[in-house]
Amino acid sequence: MVCVTGCYAQTSPAEIMEIPGVDIVVGTQDRTKLIGYINEFKKERQPINGVGNIMKNRTYEELEVPYFTDRTRASLKIQEGCNNFCTFCIIPWARGLMRSRDPEKVIEQATTLVNSGYKEIVLTGIHTGGYGQDLKNYNLAQLLRDLETVDGLERIRISSIEASQLTDEVISVIEQSNKVVRHLHIPLQSGSDSVLKRMRRKYTMAHFSERLTRFT
Numbered sequence: 726m727v728c729v730t731g732c733y734a735q736t737s738p739a740e741i742m743e744i745p746g747v748d749i750v751v752g753t754q755d756r757t758k759l760i761g762y763i764n765e766f767k768k769e770r771q772p773i774n775g776v777g778n779i780m781k782n783r784t785y786e787e788l789e790v791p792y793f794t795d796r797t798r799a800s801l802k803i804q805e806g807c808n809n810f811c812t813f814c815i816i817p818w819a820r821g822l823m824r825s826r827d828p829e830k831v832i833e834q835a836t837t838l839v840n841s842g843y844k845e846i847v848l849t850g851i852h853t854g855g856y857g858q859d860l861k862n863y864n865l866a867q868l869l870r871d872l873e874t875v876d877g878l879e880r881i882r883i884s885s886i887e888a889s890q891l892t893d894e895v896i897s898v899i900e901q902s903n904k905v906v907r908h909l910h911i912p913l914q915s916g917s918d919s920v921l922k923r924m925r926r927k928y929t930m931a932h933f934s935e936r937l938t939r940f941t
Contacts (some may be wrong), residue, residue: 732815782822801838812873
C-alpha cells in the first residue's frame, strides 16, 4: 500500500493519483483521517483521493509530536498557512491561509516537551511572525510571555520571522526575556525595492534596515 501526502499531493492530487501503484493521496490537511483511509482501502481495494479545498480550512489541525531525536531541543509548531500571496509563492495553495494554534494547546505541548526532558523549544510555522492574526487580542509577543511561565523551559527560539512581523512589542519581549534567545533568522529576498514590490513582499529595504537597527 502506498500513501502520498504533503504539498505536492495537496496542489496536484489528480496527477499523483495517475501514478501507478499509488493507493491513497492526502494533502496537508485531514491527515488525521489517514488511518481511516487505510482501513477503507483494505476493504474496498479502490484508490482514495482524500485531498480537499484547503482554502476553506480555517482551523489549525492538531498533530502533536511528543518526541524528537534531538536530546535537548524540540520543535513546537504554532501556526499553519500564510495570507501574503507573494508573487512567486505557492504556499497559500499548498498549506492554506493563516491558522494560529490555540495558545492553550501551545502551552500544553510545551509543558509536555519540558516534562519529557527538553530544555529548549523552537517555535516553528509557515509564517511564524504572523501568529495571532486570526485570534482575538492575542499575538506572538503574548505567546512568548506565556511560554516564559512554563517551569523547566530554559530557552525559547523563534525559527524564522519576517522583518514586517518584527514589531516593537516582539522586540521588547525579547529584550526583557531571560528565556527567548536573542538570535533571529530574518529572511531577505532582495536588496532592491522595485524587485521586492514585484515579488509582493511586505517590506522595503529602509524598513528592513530600520527593524535590524531597532533589534540590535
